[in-house]
Amino acid sequence: MFLSRIVGQAVFDPVGDQVGKLRDVVLAVRSARQRPRVLGLVVEVLGRRRVFLPITRVTSMDSGQIITTGVLNVRRFEKRRAETLAVHELFDRTVTFGEGLTGTVYDIAIDQDPRRDWYVSDVAVQEKSKRFGRRGASHVLEWDQLTGLAQEEISQGATHLLATMDEMRPADLANALRDLTPKRRLEIVAELGDERLADVLEEMPEKFQAEILGVLDPERGADVLGEMSPDDAADLLGGLPAQAAEQLLRLMEPDDAEDVRRLMIYEDRTAGGMMTTEPVILPPGATVAEALAMVREPERPPALAAMIYVCRPPVETPTGRFLGVVHFQALLREPPSTLVGAMVEGDIDWPRPEASLSHVANLLAAYDMVALPVVDENQHLLGAVTIDDVLDHLLPEGWREQDDTSTEGGLVR
Structure with a gap:
């Protein structure tokens, strides 16, 4: 098997x-x-x-x-x-076999013997091709026909391992990386795409974020930060030494760096410190059809897709005058040609960037919302706070690393 x-x-x-x-x-x-x-x-x-x-x-x-x-x-x-x-450790291991042939492990088979004990029975190896762009031949060999599996490799790839993780959610992949040795963790990180790595970093505890960002080439680190949501990138950079954070900000795309710098000026447990600068913003003359097209984008986080923020131009934060919000559910009830400006709800005293964590949490609970706009004293939209960021701050510090061991009937290893 x-x-x-x-x-x-x-x-x-x-x-x-x-x-x-x-x-x-x-x-x-x-x-x-x-x-x-x-x-x-x-x-x-x-x-x-x-x-x-x-x-x-x-x-x-x-x-x-x-x-x-x-x-x-x-x-x-x-x-x-x-x-x-x-x-996690044997896939992608380089081995030698036959008469000087070299290959990479891409699968392992286990089997049960007559005494009902399980052992490794075979190892699937892909031979290294001598021609560029061509895959080498595959071989299925017994364990003792291979050399290189019993000792750790100095530098190991992760291509075949990542193939087994392709369908994992970012939070699950982050959890898997956390349990590996630093060496193996960084080998896997090296082969993740920038967007995938950004999603994974957002789900990792701060010490692992700093470890990974600290060993990446600065230019790649800046690219990964650019793929992260601005609030998560600001949180990560806020935990780094000032000199290292400034170097990465200089290497980022100017627009991305500007958003992150703007968020880094706010205290951590405030509306400004928790908000993202990329909510779904439309002018009052936009239609319901346009609004639905924007929230339908697959990379849009669910909490941000739940609400449209209607503002006078400019519609990039900080915007023109903020008019109000339109809930996703309300969009589904109206004809596609309806203007969002005719549907806004704006009768709530929206939080300022200096609003406390408890104030933001109370507003979310009081109005049954999953996100809130954050405005300045002149009613310009600065960003939005989503419920996941509020929960991240309400949960005990280090909650991503905590281990609940209250499984009833379990046995300690």
Whole structure:
């Protein structure tokens, strides 16, 4: 059974309830000659916490589903020194075989022996091509036919590993990177696209953000910051030394850097410190059809797509006079030709950039909203605060790294 076919598969208890998803297989790699034994599975349970499931508690495993005895660990999985993660550590490992041939591991198969123990049975390797643009031949070989799997590689790629993570949400990928060694984490980061890396960085704790940004080439770091939402980029730069932050700002596109600089002047737990400068803004003469086209853009975050902000020109922050908001639901009730200026709601005392976190949270709760406009004393729109940024500040500090170990009936590893 090749791992690429079961990674991401659902894990069920005996009564058919899903308990999580398979993310990796833990191996005991003894030597280049002795095939590794499977110790257990890394399962991602609710809350994106990864736990260890001993292979002895797996009653059935195939490419469709994995069934357990129903008992899970309660602690976050932490890899021990003698353990190896099959997918995260062995995929993309460079190996030699045959008569001096070199290739890259792109899959691993496991099998059960007559005693019901699981072992690595085969390794799929793609031979390095000698012709540019051509893929090398694929080989399926036994463990002892390969050299290079039993020791860590100095510089390892991540192409095939990332293929197994292609469908993962940014928050889940950030969680996976957090559990790896710094070396492997940075090897994976090096092969992520700028936009994908920006999405992942937004979901990582501050210390990991700083670690990754600190080793990126400054020009690439600036490109990644440009792909992030301005408020998240401002938060990240605010945690860096002033000299490093200024260097990155100078390398960013001028328009992107201007938005970030504007946000960095505000205190962290204020409306200005939490807002983004990129809400959906339209003039009063725009139609419902135009508004729906803008909120339909796939890269638009749901909280920002929930509301249209109607302003006099200019319609880039800081805008002309702010007239009010139009909820997405209201757009669905009107004919496409209706002007948004005739639908605005503006009878709320909108927060100023210096408004406190508690004031913003109270307004969101009082008016059942998922986002709020932030205006200056002259009623110019400066940005919008979304509920996810408010929750990020209301939750305990370091909440992304906290581990809830209150699983009833669980066992400690």
